[in-house]
Amino acid sequence: MSVAAVTQQQLEKQVGEFQNLQKEYSKAVSSRSTLEAQLKENEMVKKEFDNIKDDATVYKLIGPVLVKQDRPEAAANVNKRIEYISGEIKRLEAQIKSFEEKQEQKKMEIVKLQTAFEQLKQ
């Protein structure tokens, strides 16, 4: 096999890997935005819990049924959720950053291979 063919094969392999990285990257970005929306919603609920009167009744929607809930318990639940979601967002952010770095690396490799390939063709 000629050197050019080998280079081309390598190039194709790298491009494939790059595309996979891109796919995973956009998946991470979209799940981050979903989590951010959830965080916003939970924060709003928390704000509402902080503002209500003590005698107000809290219900939770379980399936189609409204169930009465203990207020402190519900508030604690929301706080816990906020904590969890914030943690998840942090985790995803780290992941996104590492994907960005990996993509950058791959891009460099591809450019290098491409130049080599062009030269071989000539």
Place this chain on the structure above:
Amino acid sequence: MASDGPINLADLPLQQLQAVKNQMDEEIQHLTQSYAQLKQAQVKFSDSIESLNNIDGRKDGKKNVLIPLTSSLYVPGTLADVSKVIVDIGTGYMIDKSIPDAKDFYKTKVTFLRENLDGLQETITQRENQYKGKRSLAWLRRRN
């Protein structure tokens, strides 16, 4: 931003210009979609206020309502208690609220959404103006 970056758009080959255009198309579409969704949510909250106004202060004997079983079938009913309503505050939690409190809650939501809508509208207009400049550029290039 592409417009003030080091890359001069006039120097880009037509193909890349097309890619930039597609990206902006997508962005504007996304923004317009978000705008429509926010608007919808705002209408929903306004409707809730309207309904509260309707039942607020109804005296005994004026509590008759028609309850929809389907969108075209109703049965007559009577409101048992109009002093309190249950409000959905998000993530599956509901809270008992007096009618004035509930109205305040929805009013805050509507104002919050209006602020967001105004900001979004501004962004959309901005993007569209940027986009117009690029489109004429692409058009010019195609003629050359």
